Amino acid sequence: MPPSIDLFLASRAAQSDAAPARWRRPFLTWLDGIERGWGVPLLIFAFAFIWWLFLLVAYTGADLHADVLETWSVGRVFAWGNPKHPPLMGWVSYLWATVFPLTDWSFQMLAMANAALALWAVDLIARRFVGGDKRALVLLLAMLMPVYQFHAQRFNANSVQLALWPLAVYFFLRSFESQHLVWAALTGVFCALAMLGKYYSIFLVASLVFAALCHPDRLRYLLSPAPWVSTVVGFAVLAPHIHWLATTGAQPFDYAMQIHGGMAFGRSLEEVCMFVLGLVAAVALPALVWMLAAGLRLRCFPADFRNLDPKLWLLFLILIGIVVFPSIITVMIGTSMPSMWALQGLFLIPVLIVCGASFPVARFYTVNTAVLTAGIAIVAVGVAAPLHAIDRNAHRTNNRAFYRQAALELTRLWHQSATGPLQAVSGSDELAFATAFYSPDHPVYRRPFRYQYTWGMPRVTTLEQGWAALCFAEDGDCLSWMDRVAERAPRVVRNEFVVEPVLWGRPGATAGVVGLIVPPVMTDHEDEPAVEDFSASSRAR
DSSP states (O other), X not given: OOHHHHHHHHHHHHHHHHSOOGGGHHHHHHHHTTTTTSHHHHHHHHHHHHHHHHHHHHTXXXXXXXXXXXXXXXXXXXXXXXXXXXXXXXXXXXXXXXXXXXXXXHHHHHHHHXXXXXXXXXXXXXXXXXXXXXXXXXXXXXXXXXXXXXXXXXXXXXXXXXXXXHHHHHHHHHHHHHOOHHHHHXXXXXXXXXXXXXXXXXXXXXXHHHHHHHSTTHHHHHTSSHHHHHHHHHHHHXXXXXXXXXXXXXXXXXXXXXXXXXXXXXXXXXXXXXXXXXXXXXXXHHHHHHHHHHGGGGGGHHHHHHTOOHHHHHHHHHHHHHHHHHHHHHHHHTOOOOGGGGGGGTTHHHHHHHHTOOSOOOHHHHHHHHHHHHHHXXXXXXXXXXXXXXXXXXXXXXXXXXXXXXXXXXXXXHHHHOSSOOOEXXXXXXXXXXXXXXXXXXXXXXXXXXXXXXXOOBOHHHHHTOEEEEEETTOXXXXXXXXXXXXXXXXXXXXXXXXXXXXXXXEOOOEEEEEEEEOOOOOTTTTSOOXXXXXXXXXBO
C-alpha cells in the first residue's frame, strides 16, 4: 500500500476513534459487548438470520436443491453407510426433520444453523489467542469469505464439514497443549464424525498428524497418552462404519473413482492449479480488507511469523497440510479435486493473520469491516435475492422451480389411478428425490444408491406392489428407460404434463414432465420387499 494512503487511513482512524461519528456508536457498543459475552452471539445470530432471509427470498417460487433432497432421502433409513457418501449428512437431516417441519424454510434454516455452529467453533479457537476487537475481526473476515453463506446454503456432504473441522481442530489444539484425556477423546470423536461426513476429511486427520509430528513440542505430546486416546476413540466411533465398508465392498470408494478418477497426469496438474486458485479466490476479499487495516504494518509480518505463538504454529502446520496433501494425492492417483471440498478449512487463515499480528488494530477498521459485512448481506437480501428470483422464474436456468409442482401432480394422478398412498418412486433422480420430499405421501426413493447412475429394470414384484416414475420431457435416457419399464409392467398409466411456476403473480418458464404410474395389483408376492433389480437391462447414464 502506498505510504500516502496508509497515512491518510491512519489519520482517519485516529480521528474516528477519538471522536466517533454518531452512526458508529452502536458498533462501538457492540464491540464493547464482545468480552461481556453477548457481542459474538449477536454477530453470529445476525449473520445466520440475514442470510437465511436471503435464501427465503432468492428461492421464492423455487424448491430445495437436489443435493438437499437427496440428503434427506438418504437419512430416512438409518444405516452405517451409503454407497455414495458416508452417513452423517443423512443422520443430521433426519434428526432435524423430527423437530422441524419438512419444508423449504426449515432446511434452509438447517443450512444456516450449521454455518452459525461453524462460526461459533471458529470463535472458540480465536478466543484462545485474542480478545475484544481482534476476536470480532476474525469472525468478520471469515464472514467475508463465500463459505458460510453461499457454500453453506446446501446442506450436503460438503457443508456438513463446516462445523466439524474447526471443532476437531479446537479439541486437537486443547489436547496438544494440555494432554488432557477428555480433550484427546473429543479430538478422536470429532475426527471420526468428520470422516463420517465425507472421506475428504482424511486430509484433516493427516494434517493433524503432520502438525503433531512437525511441531517443536512434539515429544511432550507424542509421549503422552493423548494421541493414542484420540486414535482409539476415533476408531471406536468409526468401527460400525468400517465394518459396513468391509462387508459391502467399500462401495463409496468405487463411486468416487468412477466419478472423479481416471485423469491423465497433465489434467491432474490442471486440477491442482484450479484447486489452489479456487482457495485463493475465496480468501481474496478478506485478505484485501486485512491489508487495508494493517497498512505499512504488514512489514512486521516476517518478524511476527518468526515469533509466532507455538499454538498458532500448530494451526499453521495444519493449514499447510490441508492445502498440500490434497494437491499431492490429486497428482498421484489422477483424480479431480474441486476447491469447494476444502473450503471448510479456510477458517485457519483469518485466525492466523489476525491472531499472529503483534500490532493492535484500530476500532476504525473493525467497525468498517463490520459495516462492509453487513452492507454485503443487506444488498444481497434487498437487491440480489429478488433479482435472482425474477431471473430464475423468467428463464429455465435449472430445474429447481419445477420439483414441487411435478411431485404434487404425480401424486394427484396416482390417486386417480390407484387406491392407497404412493409408496415408491423412481425415474430422474432430481424428480424422484423431489417427489419423496414434496409429495404428501412421501414415497420412498426406490432406486438403490449403488445403482444411481444406471438405468435398471424394476423387479416384477416391485411393479405389482405399485410404483411411479418421473422424467423431464427432454431427458432421452430417462424416457427410453421408462418405455422399457412400461413393456414389462402389468398395467401402466402414462401422463404428460407441463409445470409452470408463478413468482409474485408472474408466470415463469415452463417444463414438460412425463409420469409413469404402475398401479398395484393383488398377487401372491405382495408381501415381498419392493427393490429394483439392476442386474439386467442396465445402461450407463
